[in-house]
Amino acid sequence: MSPTSSGSVPSSDYRARIYEYYASARHEALVCGDRGALASRAPYVRAMIRRHFPRDRGAVIMDLGCGHGTIVHFAREAGYRNVVGIDRSPEQVAEARRLGIEGVEQGDLMESLAARPACSVDVVLTFDVIEHLTRGELLPLVDGVHRVLRDGGRWIIHAPNAESPFFGRIRYGDVTHEQAFTRTSIGQLLFSSGFRTVACFEDAPIVHGVASAARFAIWYVIRGALRLYLAAETGRLREPAIFSQNFLTVAEK
DSSP: OOOOOOSSSOTTSHHHHHHHTTTTSSSSOSOOSSGGGGGGGHHHHHHHHHHHSOSOTTOEEEEETOTTTHHHHHHHHTTOOEEEEEESOHHHHHHHHHTTOTTEEEOOHHHHHHTSOTTOEEEEEEESOGGGSOHHHHHHHHHHHHHHEEEEEEEEEEEEBTTSTTHHHHHTSSTTOOOOBOHHHHHHHHHTTTOSEEEEEEOOOOOOSHHHHHHHHHHHHHHHHHHHHHHHHHSOTTOOOOOSSEEEEEEEO
């Protein structure tokens, strides 16, 4: 999923080259086959929509850095009618069109936000986007999202978790990644930018069958061991922590 340039980065910047071939220039393609290829993401995305989207199916939803439109697809499947996805990568947008996913457009994220009237959007999503931005580029995005959200609107963020023992797999898994976050650092960013509430959630395995139930059980045991280690080091039995490689943040305006 590919974000925008802030406008201060020259067109010769390395991002222009990487994003032009973002879907294909990698060992494993981002998407292949037909819509059935989206099935591996379905349990997580459907659970996220159930838990964090508004009940009103007419809510205005923007997915910034939407890639080939996975969330757009499942949001429409769930009955949300006013969903649009924006992505900078022409390959990603072409994949969305090949898969028949409507509502995915090529464009610059900041320009797309600027074109929206203030207080006109119910949900903004940035899945695997903000880690591509430097701190100087991130602040205008935060301000732009805050501006377009209605009061009570939500910003749903998925980003690398610097607190995870394996965070380096995500942080350094893409040459365009600039940073990673913790629940504390992302809270600092969002609270200081005017968001009223900020809640962070682990990327726990979603149970939807026998295999996923086994994965969840193993994950839960390992997570318990990590919490025990943290308690031994800090002396705090209830030390808040998120250990998954990525984590979800839901901020409310």
